[in-house]
Amino acid sequence: MRELERDHFDPTTSSAPGLPGSLAILGAGRAGGSIASAATAAGFDVEVGSREVDAGDAGVVLICVPDGAIGEACEHLVPSLAPGTLVGHVSGATGLDALAAATAAGNHVFSLHPLQTIPTAETDLAGAPCAIAGSNPESLRVARTLAERLGMRPFEVPEEGRAAYHAAASMSSNFLIALEEAAAGLMEAAGVADAREVLAPLVLRTAANWADSGAGALTGPIARGDEPTVALHLEALAAKAPELQPLYEALAERTRELGTQA
Numbered sequence: 001m002r003e004l005e006r007d008h009f010d011p012t013t014s015s016a017p018g019l020p021g022s023l024a025i026l027g028a029g030r031a032g033g034s035i036a037s038a039a040t041a042a043g044f045d046v047e048v049g050s051r052e053v054d055a056g057d058a059g060v061v062l063i064c065v066p067d068g069a070i071g072e073a074c075e076h077l078v079p080s081l082a083p084g085t086l087v088g089h090v091s092g093a094t095g096l097d098a099l100a101a102a103t104a105a106g107n108h109v110f111s112l113h114p115l116q117t118i119p120t121a122e123t124d125l126a127g128a129p130c131a132i133a134g135s136n137p138e139s140l141r142v143a144r145t146l147a148e149r150l151g152m153r154p155f156e157v158p159e160e161g162r163a164a165y166h167a168a169a170s171m172s173s174n175f176l177i178a179l180e181e182a183a184a185g186l187m188e189a190a191g192v193a194d195a196r197e198v199l200a201p202l203v204l205r206t207a208a209n210w211a212d213s214g215a216g217a218l219t220g221p222i223a224r225g226d227e228p229t230v231a232l233h234l235e236a237l238a239a240k241a242p243e244l245q246p247l248y249e250a251l252a253e254r255t256r257e258l259g260t261q262a
Helices: 028-040 067-078 097-106 137-151 157-191 195-217 227-240 242-261
Strands: 022-024 045-049 062-063 086-089 109-114 129-134 153-156
Touching: 022 028, 022 195, 028 109, 028 242, 062 067, 067 086, 067 097, 086 097, 086 137, 097 109, 109 137, 129 137, 137 227, 153 242, 157 195, 157 242, 195 242, 227 242
Parallel strands: 022 045, 022 062, 062 086, 086 109, 129 153
Antiparallel strands: 109 129
């Protein structure tokens, strides 16, 4: 089970060149807090601020604010940056153009997006994949090295692919929770208590099978062509949760398509 039994990446085995020892993080929320914890453990001198941060002596500044606030935060930071300071953000969907103020001031920019659900500011990022981008080879090297020093596994995402990349990430994480909550509600409507506890082993095993086999992990009535059972499902949904019928039908059609490819 890839996520549940994830091997932690050992940054001490990386051959990547070093970074400046100081890191300023603007934004003390879930992402900023988790990155700050990882950076401190990695030996960085870390300065963190929720609204303001002293970036004057930092070799790298990382902006960890909501996507819509990145540009404004960068503009606010630029006057206090020392020459040569590298500026990054942690958004998955936002391009490097959000850091245009830093670029215009002569700073190299990058992005670093942990491909991990971060429910709290103490989330362990070790072993998580990490999407990176840079405005030039130097800033890309910094993004890669920083990700590795924080214990993550960096991979590059082209600027033109960022929105699609982040949509895929949201589908695989947020939509999964929405889907499982729908399933749990339907099971409770069927009269089964503790639906989440009952469903969790199935969900976790299915995720592990998908990680190993992709579409080949499909099982169930649609995969085996048992349309009478699918019809029973639709009848039950019409009676107990009609609002879920369009979701079921759309996913059933996609499952049929995948079944022909497996």
